[in-house]
Every structure is written in C-alpha cells, then in structure tokens.
Amino acid sequence: MDQLRIAVLNAAHRDENTTRNFRRELDGSLSEFDVTSGEVPDDFDYDAAVVTGSRSSVYWDEEWMQATKAWVGEAIDRDIPFLGICWGHQLLADVLGGTVEDMGAYEVGYSEIEHHGNSRLFAGIDGEFTAFTSHSDEVAELPPGATPLAKNHYSNHGFRKDRVFGVQFHPEYDTKTARELVHRKDLSDERLQTVLEEITDENYRRACEAKLVFDNFLEFAREMNGLDVAATAASTDASTSAGCSD
Numbered sequence: 162m163d164q165l166r167i168a169v170l171n172a173a174h175r176d177e178n179t180t181r182n183f184r185r186e187l188d189g190s191l192s193e194f195d196v197t198s199g200e201v202p203d204d205f206d207y208d209a210a211v212v213t214g215s216r217s218s219v220y221w222d223e224e225w226m227q228a229t230k231a232w233v234g235e236a237i238d239r240d241i242p243f244l245g246i247c248w249g250h251q252l253l254a255d256v257l258g259g260t261v262e263d264m265g266a267y268e269v270g271y272s273e274i275e276h277h278g279n280s281r282l283f284a285g286i287d288g289e290f291t292a293f294t295s296h297s298d299e300v301a302e303l304p305p306g307a308t309p310l311a312k313n314h315y316s317n318h319g320f321r322k323d324r325v326f327g328v329q330f331h332p333e334y335d336t337k338t339a340r341e342l343v344h345r346k347d348l349s350d351e352r353l354q355t356v357l358e359e360i361t362d363e364n365y366r367r368a369c370e371a372k373l374v375f376d377n378f379l380e381f382a383r384e385m386n387g388l389d390v391a392a393t394a395a396s397t398d399a400s401t402s403a404g405c406s407d
Contacts, residue, residue, distance in 0.1 A: 163388045165189035165379060168207040168236075170196050170229060172215035172248055178341065179213050182333040186375045187211065199225050201232040209242045209382035212249025214331060218298055219251045219261045230256050242324040242382040244374070247296055250319075250327030257304030257322055264299040268315040269343065270356040271364045274330060276311040276319060281381060282326050283310065283319070285373045291364065292330035292371040293339050295346075300329070324385060326378060332371040336360050369405035 167189040173179035174197050184191060192207070194200040197215070212233070217223065234256050237243060245253040251261045272294045276283040299316035303309060311319030311328065318329040334342075339360045343353065383390050 165208045165382055165386070165388065166206065167191050167382075168202050168210040169193045170201070170210065170212045170233070170249070172196050172213050172217065172229070172252075174216060178335075178338040179333075182335065182338060183211065183213060186333050186372060188376075188379060196229040197225050199228060201228055205236055205239050205241060207236075207241055208386045208388070209244070209379070210236055212243065212245040212252055214247035214249060214295075217248065218263075219248065219255045220298075226252075237325060240324055240385070242378070242385050243326065244378045245325075245327040246333065247329060247331055248298075250329050251298055251300055253325055253327045254300040254304055254307070254320065257307065257325065259300055259304035259307065259320075260302035261298055262301040263297060264301070264316055266315065267297045267346075269295045269346065269348075270359045271368060272313055272315070272330065274311055274313045274318050277309070280308075280310045280319075280321060282321065282328075282374050282377050284377050286370050290370050291367045292332060293334040293368055294330050295342055296329060300327070324381075326374075326381075328374055330371065332368075332374050334368075336362070336365050339365075366405060372405070 167187055169183055169191050171179055171193055175195065180193065194202060243253055255261050271291050273289060274292055275289050276286065278288050303320050304322050307320045307322040309317055309320055316329060320327050340357065343356050380390055
C-alpha cells in the first residue's frame, strides 16, 4: 500500500520521549527534523506534516523558530495537510494569523475536554473526553476563518482552517512521558503530588480515545493526496490498541 510521507517537525529540544511517541502513533514514512537545532526540510515533497510540542513559547524571538515558521507558512500555501500538537497547535495558529498568549495559569495532568461533534478530526471520540495536558500558553484568538473544534475552561483545545488542524492536548503521551514531564516542572510539592497521583493506568486507558485524532488526520491526508483511505481504516484498531499498551 502507499505510505504517507510525513514530515515531523520536532520542537521538543531533543526529548527522546517525543520521538518514540510520534513514531508509535503515526502510520507512515516519517522524516523527523529537529527544528530547535535549525533543521527544516529542504523541500516540500511530503503528503502531510506534524508539529510537536515544545517547552518554548511561540512568541519568543528565536532564530530556529523563525526558520520553522517560514517553512510551515510555505508548506501551508502549498496545501500540505498539517496537524499541530500543543506548541505545534499554537505555532500553526500563529502562522495563520491567530494570537498566542500566556493564559496566566498552568494546565497540567489529565483534563476533561469537550469537542463540538461535527469535525472529522474527532470522529469516534466522545463529546466529552479525557486527555493529558501541559501548557501555560493558549491560542487566545483563532486565525481568521478558522473553526473552533474543542475547548475546556482553560482554553481552546482544537481548531481547523482548511487543511490545517491543531489540538492543545497531548494525545501521544504515555505514562512515562507524563511522569517525566511533571517532575521537570516548577510545581509546589502539593500540586506535584496531586498530578502524579492522576497518572495511572486507568486514566491513561481513558485518554487513549483521544489518539483517534492521529488516525482521523492521516485518513484526511490520504484523501487529500488521492491515496487509499481504506489502508488507514484497516490499521486504526491495531495502532490504537498498540498505543494503549503503554
């Protein structure tokens, strides 16, 4: 079967968990680029692109970020389908003319999120679902013409504009990633303990439903590239259950 050629723009500052997680969740031929070291693709010969999370803020003036935004902007103009996760969600919103701001709070741990029910990105996901979150910035203003897809009391958690999708939560996280991230954060002892107590196998299994955004995005990308959509559908059950084995 034809494999999707996927550019993965890794902004996680060489966190090995990020590489492992996205390789597990994305069914395709992946080319990974460490954008924090100035690496971006040399061309646009890809069927889709995914932008990961990062500990940076989109509004920081850093050289690597400007190079990343420039490539992303041209790739969007060339109609390459995009999926952004957390920082990637914010970066895509910024490139498309939205506004990213410090939201004055830090959302971390397993959160309840609501989606609007009419987006193919959330097909098969309950209207209210659980996902792991970690962010203090938000998409405060959506790009012109973008459609909001998901939210909770903290912030927007998803949008779409044409072939571009973004989600604020982390559907790719396993429990190892979640625990290690939380230990790196500057949290009070009480909040650290509370969040760690949430990182259970049960909550992880509940959050596995959110992994369907990957399958739904890949199915969309296959359609946009005229590839066999049935190939994605056939692998959905297997990839989701494998991802949930943690």
